[in-house]
Amino acid sequence: MxxxxxxxxxxxxxxxxxxxxxxxxxxxxxxxxxxxxxxxxxxxxxxxxxxxxxxxxxxxxxxxxxxxxxxxxxxxxxxxxxxxxxxxxxxxxxxxxxALPDLHLADVLDAEATRPIVVLDQVTDPHNVGALLRSAAAFNAAAIVTQDRHAPPESGVIAKSASGALEIVPWVRVVNLARALEEMAEAGYWRIGLAGEADATFAEALPAGPVALVLGAEGEGMRHNVAQHCDALAKLPISSEMESLNVSNAGAIALYAIATRA
CATH class of the missing domain: 3.30.1330 (60s Ribosomal Protein L30; Chain: A;)
Structure with a gap:
């Protein structure tokens, strides 16, 4: 041996x-x-x-x-x-x-509510999902939540991009993302969606309580119904010379902001 x-x-x-x-x-x-x-x-x-x-x-x-x-x-x-x-x-x-056994939203909502939840709407690139898992682990997120029909399956590509975080961060797959966001609100989470067209910055929208960070796919962003189930939409204050950030980079910045808020 x-x-x-x-x-x-x-x-x-x-x-x-x-x-x-x-x-x-x-x-x-x-x-x-x-x-x-x-x-x-x-x-x-x-x-x-x-x-x-x-x-x-x-x-x-x-x-x-x-x-x-x-x-x-x-x-x-x-x-x-x-x-x-x-x-x-x-x-x-x-x-x-x-494959890892199924997890359920109630399992993570019943956990420590001071930790953020990352919600991914139609983020389908396995490299981005893996990178977001890695950032979620780095900034102590409680879980990531995806809609099963609009997310990649568990794979070696995701695991490699996550650099071990696939085994650390609970990944909850739900049938209806809007309904899952309603459950998060009932559990006391403030749902903030990142959107480049928003008026408020993420720092301005960030509350003191539990946060569910909602990220949409690159290009298309969040679907209308998902955005409607957010309590606030916010943007990252990036240079006007850049249209947007990669979703995994944007997620990492937002998770850092949540972790370091006063």
């Missing part, structure tokens, strides 16, 4: 029980790659692992030991390249595992 550090990496774990269906798109197995994504998945007790393909250098890069009997297969770099998307930076590690 290869020595990979101090912590014990967990293997199979039971799925979460209870709650209503949330409409998750991803079922069955997913393949994750890259050291941060794979290591975070191995450490996540909510993951059920099927198999890890790894080079010797890949195993040595992990900061823990695989448990006895863990399904591990030694592989060469060329072997791993055939298991993942073309030119994917696997760093000598490819993990096949079950």
């Amino acid at each position: 290869a020595k990979v550090g101090k912590k014990n990496l967990r293997g199979r774990a039971g799925r979460m029980q209870g709650g209503r269906g949330s409409g998750r798109a991803t079922k069955g197995t997913v393949r994750l790659w890259g050291r941060h994504a794979v290591e975070a998945a191995l450490m996540n007790p909510r993951r059920q692992h099927r198999k890890l393909w790894a080079t010797l250098d890949g195993i040595d890069s992990l900061s823990g030991e695989l448990p006895p009997g863990f399904p591990l297969e030694r592989a060469e770099v060329a072997d791993l390249a055939r298991l993942v998307a073309k030119d994917a930076p696997h760093q000598g590690l490819v993990l096949e595992c079950e």
Whole structure:
């Protein structure tokens, strides 16, 4: 068994029980790659692992030991390249595992309300979703919420872009985003949508209480019905020479503002 550090990496774990269906798109197995994504998945007790393909250098890069009997297969770099998307930076590690178990909005609304919730309306680029997960983890967000029909499924691309945050930040998929925003309001959240055409700046609109940050897709922005379910629309004060920011960058700035408000 290869020595990979101090912590014990967990293997199979039971799925979460209870709650209503949330409409998750991803079922069955997913393949994750890259050291941060794979290591975070191995450490996540909510993951059920099927198999890890790894080079010797890949195993040595992990900061823990695989448990006895863990399904591990030694592989060469060329072997791993055939298991993942073309030119994917696997760093000598490819993990096949079950998709994460469903989470439900009530689970995160019942949690610590001082932490923001990130709501994504039709943000479909997996790189942007992964980057937003990473920012959500960095600024202690309670969850991200997406509508199942307008969001990418769980994938290796998202996990790699999230750099481990896919295993940290709860991802709630709902059937109706407007109804979910109503539930957030009932739970005491102030719903702020980022919109370049808004009159108020984000700092002016930012309240003292719990915040649900609503982000729309690049170009089209939030849908009208979603914007109507926000308590306020606000803009980031960027230079007039730039029309807009990438949605993941805008989300990171807004989450920083929430985390550092007086």
